[in-house]
Amino acid sequence: MTDVFENYLSSTGELSAEESNFSAQFFKPVHIKKNDFFIRENEICRYIGFISSGAVKAYATDKDGKENITCFKFENEFVTSFSEFVAQEKSRRSIRAIEDCTIYRISYPDYQHLLHQVTAWNSVIKSVMEHEYNQKERYLLNYNNKSVVDKYRHVLSHEPILVQRITTQDLASYLSITQRSLTRAKGQIHKSNIL
Numbered sequence: 001m002t003d004v005f006e007n008y009l010s011s012t013g014e015l016s017a018e019e020s021n022f023s024a025q026f027f028k029p030v031h032i033k034k035n036d037f038f039i040r041e042n043e044i045c046r047y048i049g050f051i052s053s054g055a056v057k058a059y060a061t062d063k064d065g066k067e068n069i070t071c072f073k074f075e076n077e078f079v080t081s082f083s084e085f086v087a088q089e090k091s092r093r094s095i096r097a098i099e100d101c102t103i104y105r106i107s108y109p110d111y112q113h114l115l116h117q118v119t120a121w122n123s124v125i126k127s128v129m130e131h132e133y134n135q136k137e138r139y140l141l142n143y144n145n146k147s148v149v150d151k152y153r154h155v156l157s158h159e160p161i162l163v164q165r166i167t168t169q170d171l172a173s174y175l176s177i178t179q180r181s182l183t184r185a186k187g188q189i190h191k192s193n194i195l
């Protein structure tokens with residue numbers, strides 16, 4: 001088990017050292033190459049993963065085959081389609097690597113076993129779910145009904161990691177704008193330095 005994952009578990013303050021060690025055996029490392037899938041849309045969501053290194057994007061595909069990106073996840077974050085994982089249903093979105101990744105994943109049966117053996121995991125998962133909810137709320141507040149320039153300005157100020165690690169095409173999809181609009185907004189902001 002990597003230091004990154006162990007550090008995360010101890011940082012939650014929910015698990016004892018013994019519980020962390022016991023839990024670690026259920027998380028198996030998988031290496032996912034850039035553009036490969038962690039979860040595919042319309043397939044049963046079988047895993048929760050913890051990103052040790054790399055980054056992924058989550059998206060649904062519309063009837064024209066266009067990706068509508070809903071979020072990005074980086075190191076030290078859990079990733080899955082939570083509601084479908086819990087219900088063991090088909091995922092409504094795909095989760096795909098945008099960089100080479102190492103993800104520690106746990107299967108649904110092992111997850112259920114772990115929750116019964118280490119009740120503190122309920123608190124860990126609760127905080128992960130709260131993080132997910134807050135992330136969605138922030139997205140709606142910061143990117144809905146805003147001008148393209150305001151959206152990009154917010155990214156620069158509050159989520160610079162997106163500019164550093166995400167392609168322009170993916171960032172435009174995430175912001176629900178065209179690539180051309182995003183390029184124009186970048187030009188406007190950098191030219192007039194209106195940060």
